[in-house]
Amino acid sequence: xxxxxxxxxxxxxxxxxxxxxxxxxxxxxxxxxxxxxxxxxxxxxxxxxxxxxxxxxxxxxxxxxxxxxxxxxxxxxxxxxxxxxxxxxxxxxxxxxxxxxxxxxxxxxxxxxxxxxxxxxxxxxxxxxxxxxxxxxxxxxxxxxxxxxxxxxxxxxxxxxxxxxxxxxxxxxxxxxxxxxxxxxxxxxxxxxxxxxxxxxxxxxxxxxxxxxxxxxxxxxxxxxxxxxxxxxxxxxxxxxxxxxxxxxxxxxxxxxxxxxxxxxxxxxxxxxxxxxxxxxxxxxxxxxxxxxxxxxxxxxxxxxxxxxxxxxxxxxxxxxxxxxxxxxxxxxxxxxxxxxxxxxxxxxxxxxxxxxxxxxxxxxxxxxxxxxxxxxxxxxxxxxxxxxxxxxxxxxxxxxxxx
Amino acid sequence: xxxxxxxxxxxxxxxxxxxxxxxxxxxxxxxxxxxxxxxxxxxxxxxxxxxxxxxxxxxxxxxxxxxxxxxxxxxxxxxxxxxxxxxxxxxxxxxxxxxxxxxxxxxxxxxxxxxxxxxxxxxxxxxxxxxxxxxxxxxxxxxxxxxxxxxxxxxxxxxxxxxxxxxxxxxxxxxxxxxxxxxxxxxxxxxxxxxxxxxxxxxxxxxxxxxxxxxxxxxxxxxxxxxxxxxxxxxxxxxxxxxxxxxxxxxxxxxxxxxxxxxxxxxxxxxxxxxxxxxxxxxxxxxxxxxxxxxxxxxxxxxxxxxxxxxxxxxxxxxxxxxxxxxxxxxxxxxxxxxxxxxxxxxxxxxxxxxxxxxxxxxxxxxxxxxxxxxxxxxxxxxxxxxxxxxxxxxxxxxxxxxx
Numbered sequence: 001x002x003x004x005x006x007x008x009x010x011x012x013x014x015x016x017x018x019x020x021x022x023x024x025x026x027x028x029x030x031x032x033x034x035x036x037x038x039x040x041x042x043x044x045x046x047x048x049x050x051x052x053x054x055x056x057x058x059x060x061x062x063x064x065x066x067x068x069x070x071x072x073x074x075x076x077x078x079x080x081x082x083x084x085x086x087x088x089x090x091x092x093x094x095x096x097x098x099x100x101x102x103x104x105x106x107x108x109x110x111x112x113x114x115x116x117x118x119x120x121x122x123x124x125x126x127x128x129x130x131x132x133x134x135x136x137x138x139x140x141x142x143x144x145x146x147x148x149x150x151x152x153x154x155x156x157x158x159x160x161x162x163x164x165x166x167x168x169x170x171x172x173x174x175x176x177x178x179x180x181x182x183x184x185x186x187x188x189x190x191x192x193x194x195x196x197x198x199x200x201x202x203x204x205x206x207x208x209x210x211x212x213x214x215x216x217x218x219x220x221x222x223x224x225x226x227x228x229x230x231x232x233x234x235x236x237x238x239x240x241x242x243x244x245x246x247x248x249x250x251x252x253x254x255x256x257x258x259x260x261x262x263x264x265x266x267x268x269x270x271x272x273x274x275x276x277x278x279x280x281x282x283x284x285x286x287x288x289x290x291x292x293x294x295x296x297x298x299x300x301x302x303x304x305x306x307x308x309x310x311x312x313x314x315x316x317x318x319x320x321x322x323x324x325x326x327x328x329x330x331x332x333x334x335x336x337x338x339x340x341x342x343x344x345x346x347x348x349x350x351x352x353x354x355x356x357x358x359x360x361x362x363x364x365x366x367x368x369x370x371x372x373x374x375x376x377x378x379x380x381x382x383x384x385x386x387x388x389x390x391x392x393x394x395x396x397x398x399x400x401x402x403x404x
Numbered sequence: 405x406x407x408x409x410x411x412x413x414x415x416x417x418x419x420x421x422x423x424x425x426x427x428x429x430x431x432x433x434x435x436x437x438x439x440x441x442x443x444x445x446x447x448x449x450x451x452x453x454x455x456x457x458x459x460x461x462x463x464x465x466x467x468x469x470x471x472x473x474x475x476x477x478x479x480x481x482x483x484x485x486x487x488x489x490x491x492x493x494x495x496x497x498x499x500x501x502x503x504x505x506x507x508x509x510x511x512x513x514x515x516x517x518x519x520x521x522x523x524x525x526x527x528x529x530x531x532x533x534x535x536x537x538x539x540x541x542x543x544x545x546x547x548x549x550x551x552x553x554x555x556x557x558x559x560x561x562x563x564x565x566x567x568x569x570x571x572x573x574x575x576x577x578x579x580x581x582x583x584x585x586x587x588x589x590x591x592x593x594x595x596x597x598x599x600x601x602x603x604x605x606x607x608x609x610x611x612x613x614x615x616x617x618x619x620x621x622x623x624x625x626x627x628x629x630x631x632x633x634x635x636x637x638x639x640x641x642x643x644x645x646x647x648x649x650x651x652x653x654x655x656x657x658x659x660x661x662x663x664x665x666x667x668x669x670x671x672x673x674x675x676x677x678x679x680x681x682x683x684x685x686x687x688x689x690x691x692x693x694x695x696x697x698x699x700x701x702x703x704x705x706x707x708x709x710x711x712x713x714x715x716x717x718x719x720x721x722x723x724x725x726x727x728x729x730x731x732x733x734x735x736x737x738x739x740x741x742x743x744x745x746x747x748x749x750x751x752x753x754x755x756x757x758x759x760x761x762x763x764x765x766x767x768x769x770x771x772x773x774x775x776x777x778x779x780x781x782x783x784x785x786x787x788x789x790x791x792x793x794x795x796x797x798x799x800x801x802x803x804x805x806x807x808x
Contacts, residue, residue, distance in 0.1 A: 001579065001609070001610030001669075002522075002525055002611055003579070004520055004521065004522060004670065008520070008677075015689075044782065045470075047469050047470050047473040048464075049468075053464050053468035056467075060452075060457050063451060066449075066450070066451050069452070070601060071447035071652075071655045072447050072655060073655050104508055104692075105692050106690045107690070108690060111691075116408055116412075117409060118408060120407070122444035131689070132690070135690075136690055139690075175406040205405070210471070248475045251467070251474040251477050251693075253508075253693050255690065266407050267408060268413055273413075278409070278412050282412075284617045285418070285543065286512060286540060286543075287513065288508075289655075291508075293460065294695050294697075345742060361513060374522055
């Protein structure tokens with residue numbers, strides 16, 4: 001009899017966004033005239049840049065002619081895209097071509113990278129946290145058992161207003177630390193100086209850092225756009241990036257992961273093992289590369305026109321973030337993020353629970369946010385608002401919350 | 405200290421195609437004037453169908469306009485594609501929409517599906533075999549240790565000329581059986597009657613079948629195009645399909661997996677667990693759907709024009725297969741496959757080893773094949789030739805082998 005993976009049973013039931021969708025749908029059915037404004041899910045709304053569309057169309061046509069048709073591409077990505085990544089994302093940081101792996105998105109990468117770790121590796125995550133880091137490790141049995149909103153084998157690093165959203169170092173030995181900056185859900189960043197202790201901790205303890213930089217295009221403050229700006233990070237950090245938010249690729253699907261040769265774990269004989277070599281093996285055995293037209297589209301993000309067009313969209317979203325942040329602040333709310341990220345992390349008023357505040361915003365103002373508690377216990381008492389709606393709707397949502 | 409996944413160390417070097425490339429390169433350097441003809445790797449060469457290119461271009465343009473832009477798609481695939489799959493691939497077979505999962509290719513699906521099984525599940529594979537089934541299970545520790553071309557926890561089902569390439573049922577209890585028909589590498593098929601014992605075995609033993617139907621578009625003989633044509637299969641079989649060979653999508657990347665609700669394993673409390681529900685959870689947590697323009701391209705495969713154009717390519721490849729098969733047969737060689745598949749499985753003459761015969765074809769005729777031994781011990785004494793080159797080159801390759 002086939003026994004199934006026993007760890008799936010331990011996963012808590014409903015996924016955050018499914019529960020939100022359920023409540024919103026129910027409210028909509030009971031109040032069909034309500035004009036809901038969605039500042040909940042982190043999906044982009046601006047169309048792809050013209051230069052990107054043009055590149056995709058051109059590549060599609062290439063696929064239709066025998067002379068320019070392309071079959072299986074390289075498992076790790078086409079050279080033209082990897083070179084563009086090196087020239088634009090990693091100039092001066094000393095990353096090599098065979099340290100970059102093109103994928104169909106950062107979600108897959110951050111979910112799959114844990115396959116390289118032993119089952120008993122100890123994992124640290126921030127709290128609140130993007131659920132994929134936790135769920136992918138839980139599915140592999142690495143998170144232990146779930147009770148009272150906590151997995152008993154994970155090490156949680158609380159990030160709250162009290163510590164300025166700067167996670168403390170792990171208080172016990174861990175093997176892997178997941179960090180996401182600009183942060184989802186809090187919208188906050190860490191400076192180079194604040195990241196350095198994590199790199200030092202990893203070096204001192206033989207741990208590695210999985211650094212999710214999916215939102216780096218939103219940075220305006222001078223915070224590092226890559227963990228590799230921090231000295232020593234190339235020996236301990238894997239970095240995940242995505243075109244989803246940089247270039248509106250949430251429905252187009254492309255990203256990449258960087259695994260420098262210096263990042264090593266320990267093999268069965270105690271010998272150092274490059275995670276880069278393991279990931280090559282994993283990609284070669286389980287993946288067949290990203291669609292050629294999509295890789296050409298990603299390459300076009302870096303063209304002069306493409307970049308200008310993408311950054312115009314980023315500025316549009318950042319203006320929305322500013323509207324939310326300043327509007328709510330003026331009205332006396334306490335808010336974080338929104339300067340280097342499309343996310344605003346709003347403190348609920350008067351210590352209200354985050355699901356209660358979610359319901360209040362939905363019922364009274366017809367504005368949909370995301371309850372902070374959905375991202376972990378330390379998200380309780382917060383609500384996430386996103387900057388991905390139109391300027392007009394964003395303005396109206398803030399107006400409703402502020403003036404009722 | 406981060407310990408790495410210990411099972412990666414057990415993997416033998418993936419030498420097959422690398423070793424072929426090395427020998428071909430070396431020969432080419434020593435004989436720069438040799439006109440090599442490659443009948444080795446299984447990649448398509450005909451361009452995408454015009455209807456497919458048109459659909460991809462149109463969808464790319466949609467992504468460039470605010471009114472028609474699409475962000476995150478459904479994790480399991482767009483309804484329009486799932487409906488096209490139901491109408492075309494599964495008409496009359498009773499498969500439901502929520503049993504179909506669109507992916508970026510069958511390789512990822514067959515590699516990832518093992519995540520649903522417990523670590524101690526016993527896995528059966530045919531010999532010879534497509535390496536992904538083996539490697540993905542080996543990486544999870546389910547294959548045991550590797551020695552003398554065998555993994556000690558896998559159950560091998562030998563397929564040779566002696567048993568007509570019909571695998572025997574497992575001789576000990578197994579939980580999962582991987583089957584691929586039309587078969588890579590042998591090019592042979594099983595009839596419904598030959599598949600039925602596997603379905604019955606699975607039912608009787610609480611096992612499941614992972615059925616790889618990536619080459620089904622090549623079937624001309626009346627062999628089943630889906631395992632679900634076999635009575636009872638919906639209770640025990642998962643089916644993986646791909647547009648790679650059907651529509652030349654090897655560089656475009658789209659496929660799908662079918663997991664009927666009836667397919668169940670056993671949970672921790674001995675209760676039945678639907679693999680469908682587990683896969684939904686897996687896809688929701690680790691995947692973000694397939695690129696919208698690519699899903700539109702896949703949908704266009706099923707359009708009247710698209711289908712006609714794709715089938716013209718299939719006929720082209722099948723004609724090549726016929727050229728190889730008949731040419732070699734006339735010359736006295738023993739060959740299999742090539743009727744329902746783009747692969748011809750050629751018996752080496754006079755019991756020659758498959759690498760020796762590979763070298764002979766390369767050195768004497770400048771034709772590149774794939775040594776059967778690379779697919780498993782029972783592939784020793786065979787060579788795989790593929791039908792994916794041009795008709796002209798295929799004819800010339802056969803001419804060279806037959807007349808020297």
